[in-house]
Amino acid sequence: MAKKSSVKVRLVPEKKVDSSFYYYVKKPTKGEKAKVKLKLKKYNPETRKHEYFIEKKLPPHSK
DSSP states (O other): OOOOSEEEEEEEESSOTTOSOOEEEEEESSSGGGTSOOEEEEEETTTTEEEEEEEEOOOOOOO
16 A cells, blocks of 8 residues: 555644634645645634644544
8 A cells, every 4th residue: 555645734823823723734745845844824714814824733633
């Protein structure tokens, strides 16, 4: 079976990290972009503005 070429990461607002709103995006596992932390400008419905979202670790899986 082939290795995964991307991994799922969570983007949270840069100014309010403990916000209840976040995005999930795919990030490559190989190459230069894999080493760089994502920072994207996306819409935040809580503040009704476009803001920068930064990459954070996924929460631990609860069983």
